[in-house]
Amino acid sequence: MEKRAHISGWTLPLLLILPQMAITVIFFYWPASQAIWQSFLREDAFGLASEFVGFENYVSLFEQPEYYRAMTTTAIFSSLVAFFSLGCALLLATQADKNIRGGHVFKTLLIWPYAVAPAIAGVLWIFMFHPTLGTLSKPIKAVGIDWNPMLNANHAMTLLVLSATWKQISYNFLFFLAGLQAIPKSVIEAAAIDGAGPLRRFWTVIFPLLSPTTFFLLVVNIVYVFFDTFGIIDAVTGGGPAGQTTTLVYKVYADGRLGGDLGGSAAQSVILMIIVIALTAIQFRYVERKVQY
């Protein structure tokens, strides 16, 4: 897309774009290229000298069982959060899309968790499921489960999935609702005239028409779980117990800061960048196809 009309001159636009360019180059391109460069270096124990080691950091990364575990953890975490948050949000959005009184009140009451910081969300959920003082831990213990997310990795993961899902529902809900409202009423009415009942209408007409939104949200949710859940993990489990809830991003942080392995951490960053770029590219290709359709 291009404007037909332009303002003449080119010094002014260069001045206008300069602040953004400067900040982008200093805080984005420079560190990103540093990350790539560092991923090929190894620092000595004191951080005084570094030597070029080629792909050694990558090789040793893929020799670590912890890295595979982080990958598996991330995959499980992402799929569970995406599945539950999309499912719940779609259910709520279809109900809110019905012509009911006070629909907009429900909308307000459902979207505000978006504004809660991930770390705060984590804190709220630990408080609720704290092994000794959590209000909801008691009923769980009452049915005979020895609930302790501090020690049991499955319990810890459950808690993470719950809090991450809780925070993401509002976002998905909003987009699903917008997607539903964008479906022309006449199409649904035509389906009703063709004799499709409400449930059939949903699966054969509404859901397919909603698929661009669903796909978009799927990608956004995966990116969300990759990056934004850092705060939740750091607050709820700190990657534990015994590193069993450490995701890829959390590992970049932990290895770089606590372990001081900057080369390894940089190599992980580079892999993450590639994953995000791939996800974004998939999304763009899909969006483009949708536009052509």
Add this chain to the structure above:
Amino acid sequence: MAGVTLDTVRKVYAGNVEAVKGVSLGIEDGSFCVLVGPSGCGKSTLLRMIAGLETISGGEVKIGDRIVNQVEPADRDIAMVFQNYALYPHMSVYDNMAYGLKNRGTPKDEIEKRVKEAARILAIESFLARKPRQLSGGQRQRVAMGRAIVRKPQVFLFDEPLSNLDAKLRVQMRVEIKRLQRALGVTSIYVTHDQVEAMTLSDKLVVMSGGQIEQVGTPSEVYRRPETRFVATFIGSPPMNILPGTVEAPGRVSIGGQSIAVTDMREGLTPGSAIEVGLRPEDVQAGGTGTSSLSMDVDFVEELGATQLFHGKVAGAEFIVQASTGQLPADTRRLALAVEPANVHLFDPQTTKRLGRV
């Protein structure tokens, strides 16, 4: 006030697309010139070059005696009414009209005087405090005109200003524009694709096609003596019928074996050579007979109230005849058409130019 002179003006876009191919035109001071043509004919581009909104690739544009090729739009002393009005949505009607004057540093009381005056002329005094979105289409149109008037420019430029209005309002505003232009006496250049607007508004009608001028003249000249087949079929509704024929003799052509007489015919055409014969639907006499007549097979009839349109074929080619209602029975299957020799237009099949007397 000033006239506008174009001298072989060209517009070439990136990729060597030539939108305007060397147009020369003189527009007299105080006249109303309409550029008409189908979309993509270059009429808007030409207007926008006069306004200074498009760069001029070649040739010269003069407003009065001044060559304005390199002059900024603001300094050309022109005002423009856009198709979508381009009113500033966040400014009141008053501010919309005053903005250009403010930017020029016109004193406040002078601005107020001019805006009030323009508002009075256009009967929009009661809307001055409103925002454009609170106005109807016709009112917005008036504000756009007001914005042009307050500037007291040398030239008014109109870019299809009525095409966003409904049919009834369009007729009404057309009359108002004409009246206003007469009253102010400002040179006006008006772009439209609507031939009725073009015919009714213009002192000077310019028909364009493919980036070139096809014909310049008064509306009646263009209608009565179209210089090309394009002009012949573009101006007039329903369009002129074009039949394939051959030259018979000086002053006579034959259409599928039927011979008709022609008044305006180039001398020295070779008998037997192909020629295109143009006849306006309103110029043939249905049911008439005479030495110069054609026979037509009627397919169907359209009722337009006062008139009827008979659709059918003459010598195998599509043909339309316009007749007063009641003149002929609606179930007529075959018509004899009398042709007045003065109403026959001849065109060269190759060059499409008129083959009239030189």
Add this chain to the structure above:
Amino acid sequence: MVENRPFAQFMAYLTLALGVVIVAFPVYLAIMASTFDAATIINGNMPLVPGDQAAVNYPRALFYGGVHAREPVAGMMFNSMIMALGIAIGKILISILSAFAVVYFKFPFRKTAFWIIFITLMLPVEVRIYPTYKIVADLGLLDTYTGLVMPLIASATGTLLFRQFFMTIPDELLEASKIDGAGAFRFFKDTLLPLSMTTIAALFVIQFIYGWNQYLWPLLITTKSSMQTIVIGIKKMITTTDALTEWQIAMTTAVLAMLPPVLVVIFMQRLFVKGLVETEK
């Protein structure tokens, strides 16, 4: 919906009400916890109706420090506010200018410039965290507001949003301005800026929330506790040794930390939704 079945309506209400209860419950608990004393919470039998300690907990959290060098929350909120406002305003400022340049001018390397900005959309700060930290450290910006804010301003969201909005403004408006004698600056100030107000507000709401909720970046670059933001502060209050955690203060702080962004969402819902939906396009 096409049919008007009372049962379907009832189910809709039920589902939505259930959703609202589940969504609200964790926050409800936090609010309750902020009204009890430590002992009531620790024994694990906190009632689900408000207690009487709110008047004690809130002033204590806000204005007094505590055990393990806890800073008063008021100071943390101030830091968060500066960071959130800095990010929101900074982003709006640099991105509206660059979008203006990219959309309304033709200049050398315009496409390149656009792509350089556009690519930053893909990579969040998390993937380049240590090198960025190092640069900020080298610039001497650790423990400064500039260091907190600047790196997070570098993103394409705002530029794309403004670009998208500018593209919807009819070309004729610029042309009319030109004829009316307005130059680049006047066109920007008199036409573009007033028309962009809603977009600016929407972007502000989204970026304010984004800034207020930042976690990893402030965690790394603030070492002084006086520079802590509230989101970092609350995490530090929850120590691994349960006995030392002042839960009533932590929950009071959580409520305080949620308050500004949640209020923004509730009271500027229209702008919030607009901002959210449009920045993701």
